[in-house]
Amino acid sequence: MKKSVSLxxxxxxxxxxxxxxxxxxTAAHPPLAAKVRPNxxxxxxxxxxxxxxxxxxxxxxIKLFYGLDWQLAPGSLCPPVPGRADYLxxxxxxxxxxxxxxxxxxxxxxxGCGANCIYPLxxxxxxxxxxxxxxxxxxxxxAANQIIAANPGLQRNIRLRRQKNxxxxxxxxxNKNDFFHAVMCNPPFxxxxxxxxxxxxxxxxxxxxxxxxxxxxxxxxxxxxxEGGEKAFVAKMIAESVALARQCVWFTSxxxxxxxxxxxxxxxxxxxxxxxxxxxxxxxxxxxxxLAWSFMPAAVRAQRLAK
Numbered sequence: 001m002k003k004s005v006s007l008x009x010x011x012x013x014x015x016x017x018x019x020x021x022x023x024x025x026t027a028a029h030p031p032l033a034a035k036v037r038p039n040x041x042x043x044x045x046x047x048x049x050x051x052x053x054x055x056x057x058x059x060x061x062i063k064l065f066y067g068l069d070w071q072l073a074p075g076s077l078c079p080p081v082p083g084r085a086d087y088l089x090x091x092x093x094x095x096x097x098x099x100x101x102x103x104x105x106x107x108x109x110x111x112g113c114g115a116n117c118i119y120p121l122x123x124x125x126x127x128x129x130x131x132x133x134x135x136x137x138x139x140x141x142x143a144a145n146q147i148i149a150a151n152p153g154l155q156r157n158i159r160l161r162r163q164k165n166x167x168x169x170x171x172x173x174x175n176k177n178d179f180f181h182a183v184m185c186n187p188p189f190x191x192x193x194x195x196x197x198x199x200x201x202x203x204x205x206x207x208x209x210x211x212x213x214x215x216x217x218x219x220x221x222x223x224x225x226x227e228g229g230e231k232a233f234v235a236k237m238i239a240e241s242v243a244l245a246r247q248c249v250w251f252t253s254x255x256x257x258x259x260x261x262x263x264x265x266x267x268x269x270x271x272x273x274x275x276x277x278x279x280x281x282x283x284x285x286x287x288x289x290x291l292a293w294s295f296m297p298a299a300v301r302a303q304r305l306a307k
Contacts, residue, residue, distance in 0.1 A: 011089040011281075013126075015065045016082035020045070020057075029060035054078055066125040068151050073143035076115035081122070087254065087290060088123045090279050091182055094250060094292055098301040103127060106181035106305075109248070110134070111169060111237070113160065115143035119184060120158045121151075128157075132180070134173045136163045169233070170240040178247055181305060184290075185253040187233040231260040234291065238267055245295035249304050252279075252292040261291065268293050 010017060022044045026033040032046075035053040039045040046053040055072060061081045062070040072078060092103045106129045110119045113133030120131035135141040141162055148154045165172050170183070228235075234253045241251045255261055261278060268276050277292040294301060 011086050013089045013092075014082060014085050016061065016085060019043075025057070025060040025064055028064035029056065032056040032060045051078070062121065066122060068121055068125065070116075070121070070147060071150065073115045073139070076140065076143065079114075079116055079118045081118070083288070084118045085122050085126070086281050086288075087184065087186075088119060088126060090281055090290070091184060091250075091252060092127060094252070094277065094279060095181060095305060098249070098298060099305040100302075104181065104305045105129065107132070107179065109174070109178075109180045109183045111183060111185035111253075112136070112187070113144055115140040117144035117147050117158070117160075119186075121147070121154075124154065124157050131158045132173075132178070133158065133160045134163045135160065136166060138162065168240070169237045170244060174244055174247060179304075180248045181250070183241075183248050183251045185234075185237060187230050187237070187253055230256060231263065234260070234264055235267055238264065238271070238293070241293070242271060242295075249296060249301050250292050250294050252290050254288065254290045256288065258287070258289070261289075264291060274298075 022032075022036050026036060035046045035050065035056055036044055037046075046057055048054060055078055058078055058081050059070050059072075062068050091108075095106060096103045106127070108120075108123060108129050108131050110131055110133040113120060113131075113135050115137075117133060120133050123129045123131060133144065135144065141160055144160055148158050148160070161173050163169075163173050169185075174180075234255060237251070237253055241248070244251075255264065265276060265278075273293045273295050274297045275294050279290050279292060281288045281290070296304065
């Protein structure tokens with residue numbers, strides 16, 4: 001059974017509502033102060049075309065709202081923190097639907113945690129969830145572990161695993177005794193390096209920069225593209241999820257391109273899953289969503305989440 005869930009533009013529990021409070025942000029992270037200046041409207045802001053400014057802003061957000069020190073490896077994907085937080089809050093709501101409206105404690109598997117490890121960091125701070133993050137890139141895994149080690153208490157609640165098989169997503173990183181209440185994933189968006197480069201150049205032009213300007217959000221190749229793009233990645237994740245049907249309550253993945261949903265939903269229907277949901281999110285003018293599916297009937301999900 002498929003249900004479409006329409007949700008408000010900004011999640012009510014998202015801490016990043018309204019305009020940035022740069023006084024509070026610079027107090028939390030003083031290096032940001034050098035990048036803050038009035039914009040064309042006379043309002044305090046940063047130059048979002050400046051990679052260093054974007055990095056410092058995100059570090060300040062994580063420090064101010066979550067009390068964490070966050071150092072990102074050069075060239076790694078610098079995620080927009082407010083949008084990443086929204087995925088976690090909507091995921092919490094999804095789990096609450098099977099738990100009498102109460103957000104449960106949860107064990108969450110984050111596929112492709114990256115060097116930034118952003119979902120485990122926010123999810124642990126907001127909900128006390130335990131996370132297992134997987135990552136195919138050894139250097140990204142090392143960087144993520146350094147972030148965890150730099151923040152006391154996280155090592156007990158966030159563990160990372162290397163995906164050694166470049167052709168696999170879920171296979172090989174879930175042990176036979178593992179059980180997860182949710183899987184989350186932000187899949188590579190582009191279908192090729194050429195497509196990723198073209199997308200980067202469009203962003204450069206939109207920001208009014210020179211073609212050689214560094215991209216403000218960064219990103220390594222495995223974070224930005226894979227063969228077949230987002231659609232192929234999520235389709236493979238769905239196929240691999242069948243083997244783990246009894247080991248996870250909800251599988252979820254962001255789907256940036258709405259036109260990819262019909263084929264993915266058709267694939268899920270053919271697998272006769274118990275439930276499919278499309279959870280719509282919107283951050284400002286950007287529309288986003290995640291696809292969720294479960295092989296467990298509602299009664300079984302409720303029993304599992306109650307534990």
